[in-house]
Amino acid sequence: MLFRPQYSEEFHCIGKRCRHNCCIGWEIDIDEETREYYRGVGGKLQKRLSIAIDDEGTPHFRLGRKERCPFLNRRNLCDIILTLGEGALCEICREHPRYYHTLSYGVEMGYGLCCEEAARIVLGEKEKVTLVSEEGLPPEIIDPWEEALYEARATVIGILTDRMSPLFSRIERLILLSGLTLPSFSESLALLERLEILSDSWKKLLLLAKEDDGEHPGFDRHMAERTVEYEQIGVYLAYRYLIAAFDEEVLSEEIAFIAWSLTLLYRLGSAIYRKKRRFRFTDAVELSRLFSSEIEYSTENREEILALLGRR
Numbered sequence: 001m002l003f004r005p006q007y008s009e010e011f012h013c014i015g016k017r018c019r020h021n022c023c024i025g026w027e028i029d030i031d032e033e034t035r036e037y038y039r040g041v042g043g044k045l046q047k048r049l050s051i052a053i054d055d056e057g058t059p060h061f062r063l064g065r066k067e068r069c070p071f072l073n074r075r076n077l078c079d080i081i082l083t084l085g086e087g088a089l090c091e092i093c094r095e096h097p098r099y100y101h102t103l104s105y106g107v108e109m110g111y112g113l114c115c116e117e118a119a120r121i122v123l124g125e126k127e128k129v130t131l132v133s134e135e136g137l138p139p140e141i142i143d144p145w146e147e148a149l150y151e152a153r154a155t156v157i158g159i160l161t162d163r164m165s166p167l168f169s170r171i172e173r174l175i176l177l178s179g180l181t182l183p184s185f186s187e188s189l190a191l192l193e194r195l196e197i198l199s200d201s202w203k204k205l206l207l208l209a210k211e212d213d214g215e216h217p218g219f220d221r222h223m224a225e226r227t228v229e230y231e232q233i234g235v236y237l238a239y240r241y242l243i244a245a246f247d248e249e250v251l252s253e254e255i256a257f258i259a260w261s262l263t264l265l266y267r268l269g270s271a272i273y274r275k276k277r278r279f280r281f282t283d284a285v286e287l288s289r290l291f292s293s294e295i296e297y298s299t300e301n302r303e304e305i306l307a308l309l310g311r312r
């Protein structure tokens, strides 16, 4: 049984219109089955594949000029799809930006914020987000730990979607629930500067945020009608990470991670607002995408942050 967010049917890759194409800058691993298939395709493409794939460790595509996938052509279209069809893609290329959790009661899926189109859909959703299935049945949870996680997640989502409470009261309640304390903004920035930084935009943003004095009256007014964007990011993180926690400690860290991420995104948004005197919906989408690429999609960076949260 597949459970997916109610907005999932809206998602379609925007291909060459995408400004942050996922075929640029990411070293894509190739699953075994597809690697085997690529060995037998024959013709000119076979030759290109054998040059473009590095089999050392997990097979992956060697990035070309400007970190582009070697099969991304000048029109930003994929030569593998153009030659062999979509069915010839490796699992990561086929599924990105979807993520899946296989659980005792079925499979849950969602779309990762590191994709600009997914981020646009997630942040743009006005309704409270739930996971729905074609069969329309509630999950029958067999595993007791999963049941505990499911309930903990429902509590977290209940807090995040409590629209009668101001955003920062909801964040406070999450921190309380986690039993942890968040690092100060300057400690968080110091950690972020020590982590691996993937793009210049993130580096510049961290520098800009250093000037933040913690006062955001203009930004608070600017965002007063847009707290739903933060709610949606929090709910996305809750669906994505809480059900995968393997013990109580990790669960606490993951809840704190949601509170930390929302606080960070708010203050980074405020820094952008101070500089540009505006923070449009498109700025919020781009900031979420950037955060997701730099933090969420970097296992090492996210682990460092969870470790920092867990130590407190």
Ligand code: SF4
Pocket (backbone or CB within 6 Å): 012, 013, 014, 015, 018, 019, 020, 021, 022, 023, 096, 097, 114, 115, 116, 117, 118
């Ligand atoms: S980042 Fe998203 S919209 Fe852009 S090319 Fe990748 S899947 Fe498509």
